[in-house]
Amino acid sequence: MKWFNPETIKPWLLLLPSVIVIGFLVGYGVWEAIAESFREWETGKWTVQYYEELLMKEAFWDSLFLSMYIAISSTLASLLIGLFLTRVLQRYFMNYRWKSLVWLPMLFPHFVAAYLIILFLSESGILSSLFYHFGWVNEIADFPFSIQSQHSAGIIFTYIWKEVPFVILMLLPIYQQFSPEEEATVRTLGGNSWDVFKTTEWPSLFPVLIETGIILFAFTLAAFEVPSVLGITYPKMLPVLSYQWFFENDWSNRPLAMAVMIITTLIILFIAFLSFWVTQRRRMHIARGR
Amino acid sequence: MSRIQEISAKSCVAVLCLLFFLVGCSTDDKEELEEQSENTSESILNQSWEDTLAEAEGSEVHFYMWGGDEGINHYIDDWVAPRLQERYNITLTRHPMDITEILQKLQTEKRAGKEDGSIDVVWINGENFKNAKENDLLWGSFTDYLPNYQQYVNKENSEQQYDFGTTIEGMEAPWGKVQYVFLYDSAKVEEPPASFADLAEWVKKNPGTFTYPEAQDFSGSGFLKHVLYDKIGIEALDGKEYNPSLLQQHSDEIWGYLNELQPHLWREGETYPSTLSDLDHLYSQGEVLFTMGYNEGRAERLIADGTFPETTRSFVMEPGSIGNLHFLSIPFNSTNTAGALVTINELLSPEAQLKKLEPSVWGDNTVLDINKLPDSYQEKLKDIERGESVLSADELQDSFLNEMDPEYTEWIKEYWISEVVQSGNN
Incomplete structure (x- = not known):
């Protein structure tokens, strides 16, 4: 039988340790979170009351909208800027010096990046002091750029600064595979730059952009450090809201905190499946030659 | 144990057993173990202080506390720890952790039936104490057993009986104010x-x-x-x-x-x-x-x-x-209760309390009753200059x-x- 063929079993055996670790650690964690969100805190009976309560809460909806707004806008902005930089600067990135320079932000942990933003861009930050020094603003408090605002400019800015190098990292190998002949073919057939991009680059870029986008979106939606440093009092991003409910002195909100995390996970899973479905369909179209 | 804890403890143990089926433990074993350990650890409070000192000698004490203040950390690491080493041959290790996370850890250990915890002393007060007490995360009523508590603390004072409205019942010892x-x-x-x-x-x-x-x-x-x-x-x-x-x-x-x-x-x-x-x-x-x-x-x-x-x-x-007031307490699953008792008693000594009051060290007020202190310490207490930014004792009291x-x-x-x-x- 094929099953007993050692060559067939080998990859499974090799994967087994990591599958066990991931399965138990992540699986057990997710299971505990689900169980806690569906159990009455005092008695341990199964219930959906916490989800009902959550969906009735204005604070939850405001947090959800804020999180979606931040995750979508910073992901799209990072992808666009990353794509633009890779296209324009790909020749320089062959040189190791430029490549290291652009990847520099990846060395910083996210919370360090958030503190750097405070250090440079806050009302009492370095930039504001320079403005004051040169007399462009009369008082430190008049500094026009506000990082902690309803628009969450600070959070989005931090994510863009951190994630653009990641987008470049993902896109660069693709650009380095493109051969000049393909471009020449399009040009010979009378195509302009847009046609070159659309016919030679886009088909290979699209799946990678989607994949990178999902990674960034999932991370931004569920990450805690940056919004906890740069967020405002109300509304808070979902992970901060969940953390707050979880670590409150009154432990009765803990199921709610878990419910928030479960819903966040569901959103990420939904978007991931949706985009896999889209890329899969495209691949099938390409395979059929349509 | 309340019902929810029992259920979650059992389900936890069941899952753990599934995961590590080789270990092969059952809930009953756990409960037996728990009873045994409770009997042995509480019996410490019936033995003499000298016996406890002897038991604590050469042991390690793990002190979990909020670590966000350099001055406080220095006080523990550079003054308290060497003193405990020298006087009682106890090695004190400080672990910085927020109290909510400490309680979370204890709660998880409680659910999993873990009876040999890694924490011996915690720094706690207010709502966190209430939570810990209500969820049975603390070891027991121990303050009356401490010689320094008996000698220097005014137990009748209402602030020594209620912590943010929760009755203390000897489950935590005052440390500062x-x-x-x-x-x-x-x-x-x-x-x-x-x-x-x-x-x-x-x-x-x-x-x-x-x-x-x-x-x-x-x-x-x-x-x-x-x-x-x-x-x-x-x-x-x-x-x-x-x-x-x-x-x-x-x-x-x-x-x-x-x-x-x-x-x-x-x-x-x-x-x-x-x-x-x-x-x-x-x-x-x-x-x-x-x-x-x-x-x-x-x-x-x-x-x-x-x-x-x-x-x-x-x-x-x-x-x-x-x-x-803020307090010190011992978790339910401390493995070194003798060491924890000696450490807490030492932190309540007049020397340690005076050192803590010095503005360059911490500037935290003492919980000892000034009138119960020996004259020499009363003098020293009066001589401590708390600094220009600190209001006078009268103004604060009023x-x-x-x-x-x-x-x-x-x-x-x-x-x-x-x-x-x-x-x-x-």
Whole structure:
């Protein structure tokens, strides 16, 4: 039988340790979170009351909208800027010096990046002091750029600064595979730059952009450090809201905190499946030659 | 054990058994183990202090405590730890961790039936103590067993019996005492406000120079509790049980006052500092002119290390300043209760308490009854200069207010966002 063929079993055996670790650690964690969100805190009976309560809460909806707004806008902005930089600067990135320079932000942990933003861009930050020094603003408090605002400019800015190098990292190998002949073919057939991009680059870029986008979106939606440093009092991003409910002195909100995390996970899973479905369909179209 | 814990403990154990089926343990074994260990560890309290000292000798004690203050960390690492090593041959290891996370860890261990925990001493008070006590995360009633507690602490005093309204019952030993004060830069503010009404006037005249940490922060809810005292009155709150009708009666006044302040606060009240350290940062940068917080002596070291301006002074406003005690306790699954008892007893010694009071060390007030101390220590206590930014002992004593019932704090935290932040900014 094929099953007993050692060559067939080998990859499974090799994967087994990591599958066990991931399965138990992540699986057990997710299971505990689900169980806690569906159990009455005092008695341990199964219930959906916490989800009902959550969906009735204005604070939850405001947090959800804020999180979606931040995750979508910073992901799209990072992808666009990353794509633009890779296209324009790909020749320089062959040189190791430029490549290291652009990847520099990846060395910083996210919370360090958030503190750097405070250090440079806050009302009492370095930039504001320079403005004051040169007399462009009369008082430190008049500094026009506000990082902690309803628009969450600070959070989005931090994510863009951190994630653009990641987008470049993902896109660069693709650009380095493109051969000049393909471009020449399009040009010979009378195509302009847009046609070159659309016919030679886009088909290979699209799946990678989607994949990178999902990674960034999932991370931004569920990450805690940056919004906890740069967020405002109300509304808070979902992970901060969940953390707050979880670590409150009154432990009765803990199921709610878990419910928030479960819903966040569901959103990420939904978007991931949706985009896999889209890329899969495209691949099938390409395979059929349509 | 309450029902929920029993269920989750059992389900936890069941899952663990599935996972590590080789170990092959059952819930019954766990419960037996638990009973045994409880019997052995509590019997310590029946033996003589000398026996406990002997038992603790050569052991290791793991002290889990909030680690956000360099001065406090130095005190533990460089003064307390060497002293314990020298006198009792105990090795003290400090582990920095927030108390909520410590309790989370203990709660998880409780559910999993883990009886040999890694924590021997915790630093705790208030709502966290209430939580730990209600969830059976603490070891037992031990304070009467400590020689220094017996000798130097005034047990009759109400502050030694209730921690934020929760009866202590010997489950935690007092360690220090702090009072809530406001700090200001005397070079920029001539006359700090003397009451909450004054404060409202002040922020209107000087917009953007004052704010307080959000309600979820310990110091932020501390500020709001003072507003409650101001609007509801001392008589109705100090040492009284929770009375929701008071809040109904006065809620318009309370939220009205905070909404009156909001548009004149830092950043027009659109956002608040999320922690006290954020507010301290704003103050140190000169963005705001005031900061605040528990511990009447906290400005001293921040001035000394150059974080705060040298002209920083403190003040309290009418109706007064809330003070509270902080405590030391032993978790239910400590593996070295003898060492923990000796360590806590040593931290309550007059020497350790005096050292802790020095402004360059920590500046934290003593919990010992001054009248019970030997004369030489009473003299030393009087000689300690707490620093220019600290109010006099009389002034602090005159303005002292007890912590109110924790239910009030829960109420503030629950409604502050919707009543103040949302309503004012929409």
